[in-house]
Amino acid sequence: MARTGRRPARPADEEASASPDTRSSILAAARAGFALSGYDGASTRAIAAAAGVDAALIHHYFGSKQRLFVAAMEIPFDPDAVRREVVGGPRDTVGERIVRFFLDLWEEPVRRQILLGMVRSAMTDPEAAAMVRRLVIEGTVLPLVAETGVTQSAMRATLVGSQLMGLALIRYVLCVEPLAGTPVETVVAAVGPTIQRYVTAPIEGLPPGAD
Amino acid sequence: MARTGRRPARPADEEASASPDTRSSILAAARAGFALSGYDGASTRAIAAAAGVDAALIHHYFGSKQRLFVAAMEIPFDPDAVRREVVGGPRDTVGERIVRFFLDLWEEPVRRQILLGMVRSAMTDPEAAAMVRRLVIEGTVLPLVAETGVTQSAMRATLVGSQLMGLALIRYVLCVEPLAGTPVETVVAAVGPTIQRYVTAPIEGLPPGAD
Structure with a gap:
């Protein structure tokens, strides 16, 4: 430098x-x-x-x-507030709340810019990749999944992370239509059940004790 | 240059x-x-x-x-072969076949390098992003979804794309454990039902005629 x-x-x-x-x-x-x-x-x-x-x-x-x-890239949200908002509600709709919270984060223009910077940087820079892992997966998704009291929370957290990160990629980075222009609540209805299953359903094929 | x-x-x-x-x-x-x-x-x-x-x-x-x-970045697979392999089988397990095919692509070291280059480039370069859209979504996932005869295939294709791209991101780019080190067949069992639902199930909240 x-x-x-x-x-x-x-x-x-x-x-x-x-x-x-x-x-x-x-x-x-x-x-x-x-x-x-x-x-x-x-x-x-x-x-x-x-x-x-x-x-x-x-x-x-x-x-x-x-x-x-x-x-x-300072953390653009308060992880404690996330947990209260997302976990404090009926267990069978936690998937929808996670997707809604995630999309609301990205819909806000300034935060979207920060998050875009994070994701782009994480692609080529190992330090930035470590930061995304720490911030998104370990710092936010994992505690949230763990709080629901399920087993195999680490594996579930990475599955949740895979769907959320991919959603951001298609909708906000690559801007692929029609998903890019679909209203938030439509996406919540479409993707919520995926997250719900990753968080609370028995997942076939997962080795026991993956936590 | x-x-x-x-x-x-x-x-x-x-x-x-x-x-x-x-x-x-x-x-x-x-x-x-x-x-x-x-x-x-x-x-x-x-x-x-x-x-x-x-x-x-x-x-x-x-x-x-x-x-x-x-x-x-020349297309590292034959789209016709993909369609034969993936669509030519029981309709209720097409989700698993899509995930297995996608992971097999990435597991092969030379192709993984090509795909990593594509994904990384698409993050910051609009031409590369257009190429990923064309190649992955419009060129491969969309025809595949359309071939199953469902309605709203464009929206379904982007949902499928979001889960697959996110899987690649977590597993091969960010290398987040335990998903990064989980055997292919375990991931197929965990993610297959998500893709199956996006391809063939009625998706609540999707506006009619999104095709």
Whole structure:
């Protein structure tokens, strides 16, 4: 991440006077950059340019591209709130609630940009992939599945994750019609039973004690 | 795609004597490069270096990075054979056959590399995304679903695509355990019923005439 500094440096006193606004501008530019190009494709120099700051400021605030990514992709929801909202309801419709919650996350434009950045980055960058695993599967889906009290929750969580991630891929990344343009509640009705089965039904073929 | 030519050029007569082997070496290097870094991340120069040829040869053979990509990502299966194998069997187990066929594709190391390259590239490159849509959804899943004679085959095809793509993502790209290490037949038993439902069951909430 050598600083090539082709843009003229800002006055030396800017760093001292850098406001929370500067940090926010950098984070917003980083989200946009990672969402568009993924982790590999987005350069800190381009992000600095988009934020209207010198690349040195990014190093000052975040230390490295990796840390900038982690800060920019900051978890866009509260896992405890998710658990209350999703698990606190009839057990036989938990699948629908999971799909609805997941789609609502993605439907919101700013969060969608963050999530797109995460997914794109996870494709080519092992650190970003580890972050998605930790955040989406281990940090959110697994506790949620475990809370329903089923066995084999780890396997169930990855099955749930596979359907949700694929839904995001088709609907929001590749934008394949008609699924991309289908109303949320129609998708909930179509995909909810899949998630319901992965979470609560006996799943044939799963080796016992996969937890 | 300017030729920067930092590697020493091969003798001028190489182009004239270029064998099918040279083309194959370039394609193999391209598959490896696109699989590792995606479309944006892989440079033709690096691909040329890996193939041990001058970058000019890539232009000679393929014209552009885009065309090199299309050639390297050449459809790794015969859609007609897929239809015969998958649709030619009991209708109530078509879901299992689709999952088994899809996993068998990915389990084979060379094809997995091609498919990884496709998926990674589709994340950030609109041309590659269009190619995945055309190849996977419109070219393979949709005709297959349509052949079973159901209504709303376009919507069903995208639902099937969402589960299959998500399965590939979790199992082969993000490598999330335990799903990543689960034997093929166990995954077939777990995911088959999902695909079966998307293909043949009435799907609540789907607007009539979505075809």
